[in-house]
Structure formats: C-alpha cells, structure tokens
Amino acid sequence: MIKFLDLSAQNKSIKKEIYSAVSGVLDGKDFIGGDEVEKFEKEFAKFCGVRHAVSVNSGTDALFLSLKAIGIKNGDEVITTPFTFIATAEAIANCGAKPVFVDIDPETLNMDVLKIEKAIKKNTKAIIPVHLFGAMANMPEIMKVAKKHNLFVIEDACQAVGAEQNGKKAGAIGYLGCFSFFPSKNLGAMGDGGMIVTNNKKLSDKIRLLKNHGSSPRDKYKNLILGTNSRLDTIQAAILRVKLKYLKNWNRQRKQIAEIYSKNLKDISEIKLPSQDSVFHQYTFRLRSRHGRGSPKVAGQARDKLKKFLVKKGIPTMIYYPLPLHLQPALKYLGYKKGDFPEAEKAAKEVLSLPIYPELSKENQDFIVKKVKEFYQK
Numbered sequence: 001m002i003k004f005l006d007l008s009a010q011n012k013s014i015k016k017e018i019y020s021a022v023s024g025v026l027d028g029k030d031f032i033g034g035d036e037v038e039k040f041e042k043e044f045a046k047f048c049g050v051r052h053a054v055s056v057n058s059g060t061d062a063l064f065l066s067l068k069a070i071g072i073k074n075g076d077e078v079i080t081t082p083f084t085f086i087a088t089a090e091a092i093a094n095c096g097a098k099p100v101f102v103d104i105d106p107e108t109l110n111m112d113v114l115k116i117e118k119a120i121k122k123n124t125k126a127i128i129p130v131h132l133f134g135a136m137a138n139m140p141e142i143m144k145v146a147k148k149h150n151l152f153v154i155e156d157a158c159q160a161v162g163a164e165q166n167g168k169k170a171g172a173i174g175y176l177g178c179f180s181f182f183p184s185k186n187l188g189a190m191g192d193g194g195m196i197v198t199n200n201k202k203l204s205d206k207i208r209l210l211k212n213h214g215s216s217p218r219d220k221y222k223n224l225i226l227g228t229n230s231r232l233d234t235i236q237a238a239i240l241r242v243k244l245k246y247l248k249n250w251n252r253q254r255k256q257i258a259e260i261y262s263k264n265l266k267d268i269s270e271i272k273l274p275s276q277d278s279v280f281h282q283y284t285f286r287l288r289s290r291h292g293r294g295s296p297k298v299a300g301q302a303r304d305k306l307k308k309f310l311v312k313k314g315i316p317t318m319i320y321y322p323l324p325l326h327l328q329p330a331l332k333y334l335g336y337k338k339g340d341f342p343e344a345e346k347a348a349k350e351v352l353s354l355p356i357y358p359e360l361s362k363e364n365q366d367f368i369v370k371k372v373k374e375f376y377q378k
Contacts, residue, residue: 001314002314002315002316002355002360002364002367002368003316003355004316004317004318004355005184005355005357006357006359006360007183007184007188009357009359010250010357010358010359011190013359014242014243014246017242018190018239018242021036021238021239021241021242022235022238022239024036024238025234025235025238026235028234030234031233031234031235032231032233032234033231033234034234036234036237036238036241037055037232037234037237039237039241040055040232040237040238040240040241040244041053041054041055041195043241043244044195044197044240044244045197047162047169047244047247048169048170048171048172048177048197049168049169049172050169050171050172050177050197050198050199051198051199051201051204052197052198052199052200052201052204053195053196053197054195054196054197054198054204054207054208054211055193055194055195055231055232055237056193056194056195056196056207056211056230056231056232057192057193057194057229057230057231057232057233058180058182058192058193058194058230059087059158059178059179059180059181059182059194060087060090060091060180060194061194061211061228061230062158062178062179062180062194062195062196063087063088063091063092063128063154063156063178064091064094064095065196065207065210065211065228065230066154066176066178066196066207067091067092067095067097067126067154068095068210069176069203069206069207069210070125070126070152070154070175070176070203071125072092072095072096072097072125072126073095073096073097074096074097075096075097075098075123076095076096076097076098076123076124076125076126077097077098077099077100077121077123077124077125078092078097078098078099078100078124078125078126078127078128079100079101079102079116079119079120079124079126079127079128080092080099080100080101080102080111080127080128080129080130080156081101081102081104081110081111081129081130081132081325081344082101082102082103082104082324082325082326082336082341082344083104083109083132083321083324083325083341083344083347083348084130084132084156084321084325085158085320085321086325086328086330086331087158088128088130088156088325089101089325089331090330092128093331097125098123098334099325099331099334100119100121100124101119101325101326101336101340101341101344102115102116102119103115103341103342103343103344104341104343104344104347105343106343106346106347107275108132108135108137108138108275109132109133109135109284109347109351110129110130110131110132110135110136110137110138111129111130111137111138111142112343113137113138113141113142113145116142116145117145117149120145120149120151124149124151125151125152126151126152126153126154127142127145127146127151127152127153127154128153128154128155128156129142129153129155129156129174130156130158130159131155131156131157131159131160131163131170132159133159133274133278133280133281133282133283133284133320133353134159134160134163134186134254134278134279134280134281134282135160135163135274135275135277135278136160136163136164136165136170136277139155139165139168139173139174140165140166142174143173143174152174152175152176153173153174153175153176154174154175154176154177154178155170155171155173155174155176155177155178156178157170157171157177157178157179158178158179158180158182158185158194159180159185159186159281159282160278160279160281161179161185161186161187161247161279162186162187162247162248162251162279163278163279171197172197172199175198175200175203176196176197176198176200176203177196177197177198178194178195178196179194179195179196179197180193180194181193181194181195181236181240185281186247186250186251186254186279186281187240187243187244187247188243189236189239189240190235190236190239191233191235191236192236193232193233193236193237193240194232195232206225209224209225209227210225210227210228210230211227211228211229211230211231212227212229212230212231213227213228213229214226214227215227249358250358251279251280253358254279254280254356254357254358255276255278255279255280257280257283257356257358257360257365258274258276258278258280258283258356259276260365260369261273261283261354261356261365261368261369262274262276264369264373265285265369265372265373268372268373268376269288270287270288270302270376271285271286271287271288271372272285272286272287272288272350273285280356282318282320282353282356283353283354283355283356284320284351284352284353285351285352285354286347286350286351286352287302287303287306287350287351287352288302288350300349300350302350303319303349303350303351303352305375306352306372306375307319307352309371309375310368310371310372310375313371315354315355315367315368315371316355317352317353317354317355318352318353319348319351319352319353320351320353321348321351322348323348324341324344324345324347324348326340326341326344327345354368354372355368
C-alpha cells in the first residue's frame, strides 16, 4: 500500500547512525542544551549561509519569538498570507498584534507582492512571507517594499529548508528566518523542533534570552527579561545533525520525483502543475473543471472527484489547505469575510497534493501517474 508519507523508510535507511547519536546523548550528561545543540546550531547556520542560528522547540515558537525579538506588541500589524497553516497568523495574534492578509499570486500560491503596499498602514511593523510547499516567495521584491517602508521581514521557511533564490538559502534573506523540524518536514526530527536564523547578533542574543526564561547566560537565576521555555531537546539535536548530512540529497530526490510527475501530467489540460523551482515539501497542483477554472464550487467538485478516485485505487492524497486563514473561526474577530481574498479561496478549492518523499519507489511513482491519467481518460 502506498503511504502519503513514510517516515519509517527514511529512519530505517539511517538507523545505525540515529541509534549511535541517541546513544551518545543517553550516555552523556546533557539532555537540554549542551554540545549536540551547540554543534547543530553551528552546522545549520553554515548550511543556511548565515552567522547565527538559535534552536527552539518548534517552528511556531520560531515565528513567535522572532516577532517578540523585533518588538511586536499590542496594536501592531503584521502582513502575511491567508493561504498557509495557521501557525503564522497564530504567532502574530499571540503577540497581541493584528494579522493583516494579502491575497496570493495564483501562479505561485505565495503572497502577491503587487498587493503588499496597499496593505501597509501606520501600525504595520513587519511582513512574514511564507515559502509555501517548498517554493520561495518573491523575496527581492518583498525586501524592496520592506526597505521602502522601514519594515522588518521574517521568512516563514518552515516548508522550505534548503530552497534557494538568487544563490541565497531560504531564511537567509530577511532579518530573521524560521524553520520547523516537525517530523514530516524535509528535515524532520523525531518530535518537535525549530530554528531561527539571522545575520543580526543583537536579535540572535535577544532570542537566546527569550527562549530560556530571559535568564542571564552567566547566572541562570538572574532573569534579564520576561521570556518563555522554548529549548530544543538534546536528543532531537543529535538526530537532526545526522539527518542534516542527507538533506541536500533528499531534496534532490524529491525534485526528481516532482519532475516525473510533471513530465507525465503536463498534457492534462485540467491540471495546473507547480513550478519546479522548489524543494517540494509537497507536490501540490491545481485542478480546473473541464470547462476552465469556473467557479470555486465547480473547481472543488473536480478536485474532490479525483481525490475520491485515487483513494479507491489505494493512493492517499491531501488538501493543503481547505480553508484560508481569513475564514477560520479562530480568526473571525479580524472581521474578514468570504470574497475578501478570492485567489486564496479559489486555491483552497483547487489544490491537491500527491505523495512525495525520497523513499517513494519508482514503481509507486509510475502507479500514481498511471491512475491520475486513467481518471482523465475516463
């Protein structure tokens, strides 16, 4: 049976190294912080091409602590996309700030840079672009807008570890870059984990305080500021150090699978393929109706029919994301309504993700392609 994601296959391939790394932690004295965490931070900073990397306990906390570090507070506004996982807007709201949404570019599914300036108000303090599904947002243009209006940029790179744009890694272009090591990510821990990267030492130092109760590095019972507990477990750092060595090759394998999908599905007029400029955290395409894109309802019916067909054939699929953030009950207080961000709403009715992970066999790749084609031949 095909799995949407098979983490056990990846773990088996490096089982001995993982066991050795975990055993080393168990035999040592550090279970929070210590040598493994410090080495992982340095190795990850080098991988991203930045000066500083600060480990935290999740991608959500990476976003939250980044916002706290730049001083986001009650009454501030932060611009982001409505088409992503709720953690991005959640982190903004949990700082007391207002998430302000900008609709997406239908070609990339990322924030439409042409619509950002209209959303900037006197209380706007930052922009959080999301590199969705492994494809980077248009960072050169976003940085131009940010510089013009004196705004911070925090990259939500949780789905795009290893992606590059103009020779720079995801997370290394904005003031701060945030990563998640949730098990399903391209670089996944065996539990929760996250990282913040930056070239700004002042911000790096502040985040180190914030993630550890604001405790002084010299005296842990002297609290310099109010912080929280957001430390990466030593065992997770040890596991991630092993996996980081394989990340570049795993991303290459993901891209090869995506190329096979796209090559074989390119002649199906109802399918709009994703760009190949991605590390493919997900392989997500859009489904049009037989008579063009049509209404979101018609597009949704076309997508749901294909999904149902593939499930019957033993092929799992996922919908990322079925409800845009501006329509989420938890964010109803923001006052947005249906129709405010039409491109995000259309995408939510049209997107479908196929299985993609380095260990997905060629046999299963071919079977998936065959069944998608079969659906449209019928």
